[in-house]
Amino acid sequence: MTFALLGVFFRQSLARMLTNRAAAVLTLGFGVLFAAAQVVAILVAFRFTDSLGEWSLYHVLFLLGIAELVQVAYAVLFVNGHESLFERILEGELDYEFARPVDSQMLAIVGRFDLPSLPTAVLPLALLVYSGWHLGVSLVSWSSVAIVGATIMSVAFYTLANQILVTTAFWIDRPLGLTGTLEDAYEAAKRPASIYPRGVRFAFTRLVPIILTTNIPVGLVRGEAVAIDMAVLSAATIVLFLLARWQWRRGAMRYASAG
Amino acid sequence: MFAIRQALWRMRSFVAHLSVGLSTALTYRWSVLTSVLSLAVSAVASVFLWRAVLSSESGHLDVRYDEGSITSYFLLSTAVAVLYPSSTLFRLARLLHSGRLNYELARPQNFVVASLAWFLSARVVEGLVVGLVLFPLSVVGLARLSVPSFVDVVFLLLSGGLFFAFGLVVGTLCFWLVEMWPLQPLYAGLMALAGGRLFPLDLMPDPLGAILTYSPFGLFGFLSVKTLGGTASAEEVHAGIVAALVWTLLLYALWQVLWPSALSRFEAMEN
Numbered sequence: 377m378t379f380a381l382l383g384v385f386f387r388q389s390l391a392r393m394l395t396n397r398a399a400a401v402l403t404l405g406f407g408v409l410f411a412a413a414q415v416v417a418i419l420v421a422f423r424f425t426d427s428l429g430e431w432s433l434y435h436v437l438f439l440l441g442i443a444e445l446v447q448v449a450y451a452v453l454f455v456n457g458h459e460s461l462f463e464r465i466l467e468g469e470l471d472y473e474f475a476r477p478v479d480s481q482m483l484a485i486v487g488r489f490d491l492p493s494l495p496t497a498v499l500p501l502a503l504l505v506y507s508g509w510h511l512g513v514s515l516v517s518w519s520s521v522a523i524v525g526a527t528i529m530s531v532a533f534y535t536l537a538n539q540i541l542v543t544t545a546f547w548i549d550r551p552l553g554l555t556g557t558l559e560d561a562y563e564a565a566k567r568p569a570s571i572y573p574r575g576v577r578f579a580f581t582r583l584v585p586i587i588l589t590t591n592i593p594v595g596l597v598r599g600e601a602v603a604i605d606m607a608v609l610s611a612a613t614i615v616l617f618l619l620a621r622w623q624w625r626r627g628a629m630r631y632a633s634a635g
Numbered sequence: 636m637f638a639i640r641q642a643l644w645r646m647r648s649f650v651a652h653l654s655v656g657l658s659t660a661l662t663y664r665w666s667v668l669t670s671v672l673s674l675a676v677s678a679v680a681s682v683f684l685w686r687a688v689l690s691s692e693s694g695h696l697d698v699r700y701d702e703g704s705i706t707s708y709f710l711l712s713t714a715v716a717v718l719y720p721s722s723t724l725f726r727l728a729r730l731l732h733s734g735r736l737n738y739e740l741a742r743p744q745n746f747v748v749a750s751l752a753w754f755l756s757a758r759v760v761e762g763l764v765v766g767l768v769l770f771p772l773s774v775v776g777l778a779r780l781s782v783p784s785f786v787d788v789v790f791l792l793l794s795g796g797l798f799f800a801f802g803l804v805v806g807t808l809c810f811w812l813v814e815m816w817p818l819q820p821l822y823a824g825l826m827a828l829a830g831g832r833l834f835p836l837d838l839m840p841d842p843l844g845a846i847l848t849y850s851p852f853g854l855f856g857f858l859s860v861k862t863l864g865g866t867a868s869a870e871e872v873h874a875g876i877v878a879a880l881v882w883t884l885l886l887y888a889l890w891q892v893l894w895p896s897a898l899s900r901f902e903a904m905e906n
Contacts, residue, residue: 406817406818406820406821406824407817407820409820409821409823409824409825409828410820410823410824410827412824412828413824413827413828413833414827414833416828416833417681417684417827417833417834420834420838420839421684421685421688421834423838423840424688424838425687425688425691426691427691428684428687428688428691429687429691459816492817557669557672557673560673560674560676560677561673561676561677563676563677563680563681564676564677564679564680566680567680567683567684568687570687571683571684571686571687572683573683576679576683
């Protein structure tokens with residue numbers, strides 16, 4: 377997967393966006409609506425309290441900005457590939473991906489960039505700038521570098537988790553209920569970990585560390601010790617990567633072409 | 636005599652669609668269960684958020700809500716979310732893009748009646764799955780259900796009819812939009828904001844909360860949840876009935892304008 381190939385995919389995605397201009401405009405407009413609803417929910421909650429588990433409104437808005445940014449990054453880079461992947465698995469239309477001298481799994485999910493989703497990053501970025509300014513977050517600091525690194529790892533975690541769910545189509549006919557599971561489960565990550573009871577917190581920070589994808593950056597802003605959390609999230613991401621690769625190889629053995 | 640035979644034949648056609656729809660929906664019953672479970676995670680996150688609001692030092696909630704009632708609200712909200720899924724809105728788009736719309740239109744049937752049969756069959760299966768999940772939750776007191784009155788049942792049926800009419804109108808957009816999926820985040824966003832999925836609408840400042848409650852999303856979202864839980868007042872249910880009727884008639888009138896225009900753009904292709 378070379379930069380030249382990625383350049384080709386970008387141009388193809390741009391052409392696709394310009395072909396479906398109406399869908400592009402709708403994506404741009406409606407993509408921010410759910411994120412805006414999340415912000416309104418937090419503002420409504422803070423009508424009735426001054427803090428959530430020792431977090432101020434700005435900490436929670438910063439967390440929300442990180443969470444939405446992770447989902448926008450996934451949407452721009454991978455959502456189109458994943459949405460069509462399970463249909464192509466079921467319909468036996470992956471011959472192109474398996475025949476090319478490029479990693480088939482990467483080719484199947486990369487290359488269908490959802491460029492109309494790119495401007496929807498405005499809302500989460502605005503949230504991060506607004507809340508970060510109130511929290512005194514400096515753009516030029518090691519903590520900012522760490523925040524960016526943690527966010528990139530969160531995108532990788534989110535993408536790999538979705539990849540595993542989508543690729544179950546090699547085994548399950550029409551896993552419609554599974555493909556939206558992670559998006560719904562990610563709602564749990566849009567809240568401070570401290571609001572959950574101990575058992576739930578353990579499950580979502582140590583077993584399936586989805587909450588860490590958003591809480592680590594806020595922990596860095598608050599100056600908390602997040603080294604163990606970073607280690608857990610890194611280990612989980614590596615495990616997901618290995619699992620996704622193994623699952624794809626096993627799934628390819630079951631693949632039946634319709635060509 | 637001819638009119639009676641025609642009515643009986645149409646009823647048989649409706650029942651045939653209903654039974655095929657039920658078989659299809661039952662095939663994907665596990666998808667319904669996974670939808671329930673994944674939506675439940677989202678609801679659990681909201682429950683803990685609002686419980687944290689109540690338990691915080693400066694926390695206070697409107698006297699209408701305590702820990703138990705807010706938990707029940709989000710569990711019932713999840714149940715309603717399963718009964719009114721966004722996938723219903725895209726059935727016409729699936730028929731169009733797969734080429735099966737030709738056969739649906741060529742058959743000697745009323746397209747709206749046939750769509751209603753499919754709609755009801757899916758709701759029956761989803762209702763059964765939701766009922767199986769809600770029953771133990773209500774036994775342990777987490778989900779507070781009430782026995783609906785006749786007026787409550789009328790409102791719930793009308794809100795279901797409103798959702799069907801909404802689906803008809805949204806569905807016709809597939810004749811103009813190549814890609815329908817951007818409407819999915821629109822629906823999710825509107826249900827989150829105006830349907831009470833992220834927070835009870837009566838916690839919003841007046842009159843915004845009241846306006847959103849009687850919007851279509853508030854009717855088949857927030858007010859349906861309150862009615863199921865027995866916390867909706869008689870005035871709210873009566874107002875909901877009137878609002879649901881008005882919205883349904885408006886949407887049906889809009890569909891009557893859109894459908895002929897959509898069909899005039901339709902170019903049937905053999906699949």
